Amino acid sequence: MSANTYDAIVIGSGISGGWAAKELTEKGLKTIMLERGRNIEHIKDYVNANKAPWEFPHRGGRTQKMIEDYPVLKRDYPLNETNLDYWASDKDSPYTEVKRFDWFRGYHVGGRSLMWGRQSYRWGDTDFEANLKDGIGVDWPIRYKDIAPWYSYAEKFAGISGNRDGLAILPDGDFMPPMELNVVEKDVAKRLKEHYKEARDMIIGRTANITVPHNNRTNCQYRNKCWLGCPFGAYFSTQSATLPAAMATGNLTVRPWSIVTKILYDKDTKKAKGVEVLDAETNQTYEYFAKIVFVNASTINSAWILMNSATDVWDGGLGSSSGELGHNLMDHHLNVNAWGRVEGYEDKYYFGRRANGFYIPRFANLGNDKRDFIRGFGYQGGASREGWSRDIAELSIGGAFKDALTEPGSWSVGMGGFGETLPYHDNKVTIDKTKKDKWGLPVVAIDAELKDNELKMRIAMESEGKAMLEAAGIKDVQTSSKNPYLGRGIHEMGTARMGHDPKTSVLNKWNQVWDAKNVFVTDGSFMASAACQNPSLTYMAMTARAANYAVEALKKNEI
Numbered sequence: 001m002s003a004n005t006y007d008a009i010v011i012g013s014g015i016s017g018g019w020a021a022k023e024l025t026e027k028g029l030k031t032i033m034l035e036r037g038r039n040i041e042h043i044k045d046y047v048n049a050n051k052a053p054w055e056f057p058h059r060g061g062r063t064q065k066m067i068e069d070y071p072v073l074k075r076d077y078p079l080n081e082t083n084l085d086y087w088a089s090d091k092d093s094p095y096t097e098v099k100r101f102d103w104f105r106g107y108h109v110g111g112r113s114l115m116w117g118r119q120s121y122r123w124g125d126t127d128f129e130a131n132l133k134d135g136i137g138v139d140w141p142i143r144y145k146d147i148a149p150w151y152s153y154a155e156k157f158a159g160i161s162g163n164r165d166g167l168a169i170l171p172d173g174d175f176m177p178p179m180e181l182n183v184v185e186k187d188v189a190k191r192l193k194e195h196y197k198e199a200r201d202m203i204i205g206r207t208a209n210i211t212v213p214h215n216n217r218t219n220c221q222y223r224n225k226c227w228l229g230c231p232f233g234a235y236f237s238t239q240s241a242t243l244p245a246a247m248a249t250g251n252l253t254v255r256p257w258s259i260v261t262k263i264l265y266d267k268d269t270k271k272a273k274g275v276e277v278l279d280a281e282t283n284q285t286y287e288y289f290a291k292i293v294f295v296n297a298s299t300i301n302s303a304w305i306l307m308n309s310a311t312d313v314w315d316g317g318l319g320s321s322s323g324e325l326g327h328n329l330m331d332h333h334l335n336v337n338a339w340g341r342v343e344g345y346e347d348k349y350y351f352g353r354r355a356n357g358f359y360i361p362r363f364a365n366l367g368n369d370k371r372d373f374i375r376g377f378g379y380q381g382g383a384s385r386e387g388w389s390r391d392i393a394e395l396s397i398g399g400a401f402k403d404a405l406t407e408p409g410s411w412s413v414g415m416g417g418f419g420e421t422l423p424y425h426d427n428k429v430t431i432d433k434t435k436k437d438k439w440g441l442p443v444v445a446i447d448a449e450l451k452d453n454e455l456k457m458r459i460a461m462e463s464e465g466k467a468m469l470e471a472a473g474i475k476d477v478q479t480s481s482k483n484p485y486l487g488r489g490i491h492e493m494g495t496a497r498m499g500h501d502p503k504t505s506v507l508n509k510w511n512q513v514w515d516a517k518n519v520f521v522t523d524g525s526f527m528a529s530a531a532c533q534n535p536s537l538t539y540m541a542m543t544a545r546a547a548n549y550a551v552e553a554l555k556k557n558e559i
Contacts, residue, residue, distance in 0.1 A: 006032045006253070007554075009275055009290040011260045011305065014111025016523040016539045017296035018238030018246070019154075023547035024294070025251035029554075032288060033246075034258040036280060036297075037088070037107030040114065042239035046229030048082055056081055076488055078104050078115075083228055086115055092438040098447035102487035103300065109256055111298065112490065113237040115227045118208040119359070119380065120160045121533035122151050122171040126366070131529050134374050137328060137423035138499040140528050141509035144171065150541035157245075158236040158540060159214045161356075162206030170361045170533070176211045178204050179220075182350040184342055184383035184411055185358050191472040192360075200363050200468070205356045205380065208236035208536075215241065222352025235355070257281045259439060263293055263318055263519060265310035271518045271559070272318075278439055292518045292550050292559065296543070299329070299492035299524040303429050304444045306496060306506075306513075306521075319496060319506045319513045319521075326430055328423040328497050329448045330530040332489035336458050336481045338465030339414030340474035342383065349385065349408060357382035360415070360468070362532050364460060373456040375422065378532045379465065381415025413474055417461035420532040421454055421486065423494055448486050458484060491535055496525035511546040518559040522546050 007029035010020045021033045039045075053059055060082045062074070072090045073079040079087075088105035095103060106112040125144045132139040148171070155174045162175040181189060181204050189202035209220040217233035217240055226235050233240035246252040257280040264274045264287065274289035295302045303326045307317035314320045357380055363369060364376035386409025421427075427448035435443045450458075462481045469477045499505025502514035507526050513519040522543040524535060553559045 004287060005289045006030045007290060008032075008292045008294065009034065009288055010294045010296060011275065011302075012111065012296035012298060012523065013109045013238055013243075013254070014106070014296065014298060014523070015113045015116070015238070015536050016543045017111065017294070018113060018242035019540050019543040020294040020296055020522060020547055021246040021252055022242040023544050024551065025246045025249040027547070027551040028251065029551065030251050031246070032253040032255060032290070034260055034275070034277060034288070035109045035254065035256045036259040037109070037256060039109045039254070039256040040229070040239065042233070042243070043231045046231055049225060049228045049231050072102060073104060075102050075483075076104070083115065086227075093443075094435065094437060095443050096432040096435055096445035098445055099449045100485045101446040101448055102485055103446065103492075104487070104490050105298070109254065110238040110243075114229055114239065116536060117534065118226065118235050118355070119534040120155070120158070120162075120206050120208045120537040121359075122173055123147075123531055123533060123538055124169060124171045126169060127529070127531040127533075130375065130531075131423070136374075136529070138497065138501070138504050138528055141498055141500045146509075147538070147541050147545065150545040151537065153544055154537060154540035157215070158208050158241060159210035159217070160206055160208055160537070161211040163204055165201065165203050167201060167203075167361055169366060173206070175206065176214070179207070179209070179211065179354055179356045180204060181358055182354075182383055183348045184345055184413060188383065188413060188472040188474070189358070192468055195471040199367070199369075200360065202358050202360050205359045207356045209234055209355050216244070217241070220355060222354055224353035224355045226355050259441070260297065260305055261308060261441065263295075263305065263309040263516075264289075265313065265318055265516060267313060270516065272516050278441070280439065283439065291554060292520065294547070294550075295519065295521040295525070296523045299495050300429055300444055300446065302521055302523055302525045303495035304431065307431050310516075314515070318519070319515050321515050322503055322505055324425075324497060324504065325506050326495050327425050327428045328494035328528075329427045329429055329446070329486070330421045330423055330493040330527065331486040332491045332530065332532065333419045333421055333450055333454050333458065333484065333486065334416055334489050335483045336417040336419070336461040336465070336479075337414065338462070338469055338477060338479045339412060340469050340477035342411035342413055343475055345411050358415070364457075364464075371456075371460060373453045373460070375420040375453070375457070376532055377417045377419040377457060377461050379415040379417050381413065383411060383413040385409055385411050413469065415465060417458075417465060418489065418532050418534075419454060419457045419461055420530050421450065423497065423529055424451060427486075427494075429495060450484050450486065455484065491524070491530070493524040493527035493530050493535060496521050497528045498526045499528060510549045511542060520546050520550055
């Protein structure tokens with residue numbers, strides 16, 4: 001085996017790329033994982049993980065210089081000084097917005113597995129059957145029974161804490177002991193269940209924070225500093241979980257600063273033979289060769305790589321024969337919120353800073369609930385007490401002011417909706433050859449928007465949020481609905497959807513590219529619909545399933 005030849009290549013090192021590397025190496029394949037950004041070493045490189053708020057020059061905020069340098073990132077919470085170097089540079093890696101799309105990326109080993117929200121939910125048959133039932137997009141080529149064992153496999157390794165709630169819309173999993181709802185959340189949950197006659201539920205979030213020691217990882221310490229990197233390894237990330245497992249096999253090589261520019265396609269064998277890499281530090285070009293290639297660069301970047309590959313065979317790139325490559329871009333739409341004041345409970349508090357909240361699963365368009373839109377939405381939120389940072393109108397200076405700040409303030413509860421976006425063919429990404437990034441590569445152009453179904457859904461998300469809080473006795477309930485743009489959910493999906501037919505989809509039911517059977521795409525690109533649950537657990541399960549299939553097919557000389 002030459003220095004640049006491996007059994008498998010994995011493009012990307014985030015949630016799905018880390019899983020691909022783990023599965024392939026544990027099955028005996030010599031694998032190289034290519035990451036376009038820098039290396040981040042577990043624990044050693046979490047330089048801000050143990051800092052207190054006052055140790056940051058601007059108390060964790062943002063400066064005018066940061067706002068100038070990050071014109072996209074500044075649109076939402078990711079722009080702050082606590083983990084700025086975890087987010088890709090808007091200047092080095094620009095993109096074209098045909099329509100506004102807030103693209104927040106992480107270019108480093110571990111990708112967004114270091115910054116993700118960790119909410120981890122299974123899909124059920126309602127989700128996998130929705131496209132067929134509604135005549136939208138293409139039918140999923142799998143059903144819940146096909147993926148259920150792989151959900152279990154992923155949950156057991158990643159460590160998902162949660163309660164077995166027995167909800168049809170949200171299948172139970174193999175969970176660690178759950179975190180707890182606090183006293184206010186428990187009472188709100190009880191009132192909602194009574195008011196809506198068991199038709200709505202508020203449960204503790206199912207999160208990839210371990211609650212008992214697991215695989216040399218220490219359980220969650222309730223610090224709620226997850227996105228700074230966890231020195232305890234308490235939440236699932238490439239660094240804490242899949243990368244150590246892959247490295248333990250002795251079969252993994254990790255190459256950071258490696259921008260994959262294209263997949264090398266052999267017209268004679270009709271398979272990929274490797275990839276072309278641009279070294280991000282030296283600008284030198286290299287080629288790596290392998291029997292199978294897993295594409296896990298994240299939904300939009302994976303589409304870019306495929307569109308940039310085999311263009312001498314297909315004008316639209318590798319996987320474009322159906323005309324669907326780059327199309328059907330989805331995300332969850334959010335920024336619809338409801339919140340209010342909670343009376344009483346002044347003698348009640350809670351432990352630590354729980355890195356989790358409550359979840360209200362989808363109820364719209366289920367059973368007898370019919371709306372003027374299709375699909376549905378869920379809510380994530382929490383109840384808490386004001387702390388030392390609150391404003392106390394009656395006091396402004398002196399000892400009494402300081403004493404007052406040591407006492408917890410009043411209770412409040414708030415929540416935000418996560419709505420499903422449908423897979424529209426004209427929500428798409430293309431390559432903009434008129435604009436280049438820092439390395440002289442053409443950038444991606446994003447042309448996607450919310451449409452009538454989502455806009456109607458947002459009205460319901462706002463009104464239902466208000467109604468539920470008021471039904472639970474919350475006072476002075478307020479709502480907001482703003483920024484109806486895609487990207488803000490940071491759940492990009494679609495662009496290389498799976499399906500039954502090579503004429504209407506990019507991938508088959510095993511995540512194989514129809515046009516090159518030794519290329520597998522297992523990041524969010526493969527999604528044929530979005531549901532309203534956070535998607536990362538589905539990426540994990542589908543990656544493990546695809547890797548198992550790929551290795552078995554390789555043994556049988558089928559690929």
